[in-house]
Amino acid sequence: MSDHLVAGLEPPYFTVVFTSLMREDPSGYGETAARMQELVEQVPGFLGYESARTPGGIGITVGYFRDEEAIAAWRRNLEHQDAQRRGRADWYERYSVHVGRVERSYGFDRG
Amino acid sequence: MSDHLVAGLEPPYFTVVFTSLMREDPSGYGETAARMQELVEQVPGFLGYESARTPGGIGITVGYFRDEEAIAAWRRNLEHQDAQRRGRADWYERYSVHVGRVERSYGFDRG
Numbered sequence: 001m002s003d004h005l006v007a008g009l010e011p012p013y014f015t016v017v018f019t020s021l022m023r024e025d026p027s028g029y030g031e032t033a034a035r036m037q038e039l040v041e042q043v044p045g046f047l048g049y050e051s052a053r054t055p056g057g058i059g060i061t062v063g064y065f066r067d068e069e070a071i072a073a074w075r076r077n078l079e080h081q082d083a084q085r086r087g088r089a090d091w092y093e094r095y096s097v098h099v100g101r102v103e104r105s106y107g108f109d110r111g
Numbered sequence: 112m113s114d115h116l117v118a119g120l121e122p123p124y125f126t127v128v129f130t131s132l133m134r135e136d137p138s139g140y141g142e143t144a145a146r147m148q149e150l151v152e153q154v155p156g157f158l159g160y161e162s163a164r165t166p167g168g169i170g171i172t173v174g175y176f177r178d179e180e181a182i183a184a185w186r187r188n189l190e191h192q193d194a195q196r197r198g199r200a201d202w203y204e205r206y207s208v209h210v211g212r213v214e215r216s217y218g219f220d221r222g
Contacts, residue, residue, distance in 0.1 A: 005130055005169065005205055015128055015211045017173055019116055019161050050130050052163040052171040058116065060163040060171040062128055062209075088219050094116055096218040098173075100126045100211020107207040108199050 006048035006064055007109075011102050013047060014071060016063040020095035029091050032083050039079060045070025071099065117159035117175055118220075122213050124158060125182060127174040131206035140202050143194050150190060156181025182210065 022029070040046050045066035053059035065071045074080060087095070133140070151157050156177035164170035176182045185191060198206070 005132060005207055007207070009209075015126065015209050017126055017128060017211075019163075019173065021116060050169055050171060052130075052165045052169045054163045055166065058161055058163045060161060060173060062130065062171060062173075064209075092219060092221070094218070094220045096116055096118070096216065098120075098126050098175075098211075098213050098216040100128075100209075100213045102209050102211045105207060105209040107205070108203060109205045110203070 005107075006050055007107070009047060009064055009102075009105060011104055013102050014065045014067065015098075015100045015102055016065065016071060017098040017100065018061045018063070018095060019098075020059045020061075021057075021093040022059065022091055023093055026091040028086070032086065036080060036083055039077060040074055043070055043074045043077070046074065116218075117161055118218070120158060120175055120213075120216060122215055124213050125176045125178065126209075126211045126213055127176065127182060128209040128211065129172045129174070129206060130209075131170045132168075132204040133170065133202055134204055137202040139197070143197065147191060147194055150188060151185055154181055154185045154188070157185065 037049075040049070040063065043065075047064035047066060049061060049063040051059070051061040063074075065074070148160075151160070151174065154176075158175035158177060160172060160174045162170070162172040174185075176185070
């Protein structure tokens with residue numbers, strides 16, 4: 001899990017919103033999630049991610065990518081494809097993925 | 112907090128990703144958040160939202176809107192503007208908002 005916000009992104013860029021409900025006993029999930037974080041950071045054009053999960057509830061992860069090619073490169077990664085299959089077989093009740101092109105963003109920092 | 116995933120959205124639509132770190136004692140936040148949920152559901156073109164917060168960590172809320180006009184209507188809402196001011200004054204350490212146009216989405220449901 002990330003515990004910081006991604007800052008300083010300049011549009012245009014893409015958000016990949018992944019929202020999920022997990023099954024009750026997602027064994028093996030933690031190791032795979034850590035490995036996916038390691039791998040995605042090697043993708044050219046990956047800009048960062050943020051992740052939150054309400055205990056017993058919804059999880060939301062947002063990945064930030066410079067362009068469609070960066071997203072496609074991540075989707076082509078074979079270890080990632082394998083983790084997705086495992087997610088459907090074992091870990092998730094349900095999930096949704098929404099790929100959006102960001103033309104504007106803003107923020108606030110108490111500083 | 113929502114505890115279900117928004118399903119059945121047909122592109123094109125928009126995601127408004129709001130990621131935040133809260134201050135330690137966000138008094139008054141819960142009531143206002145509940146009121147904002149009530150209000151946003153009255154906005155024509157609002158399609159739903161999902162929200163997750165890691166205890167002690169990041170919160171992420173994703174709002175789904177049919178078009179830019181729906182987002183603009185929500186931004187024009189005076190009670191919403193007032194809540195945003197209160198958020199900056201009292202509740203948030205930091206937040207970011209990313210508005211994205213979704214051209215594709217997909218999902219999985221164990222069913």
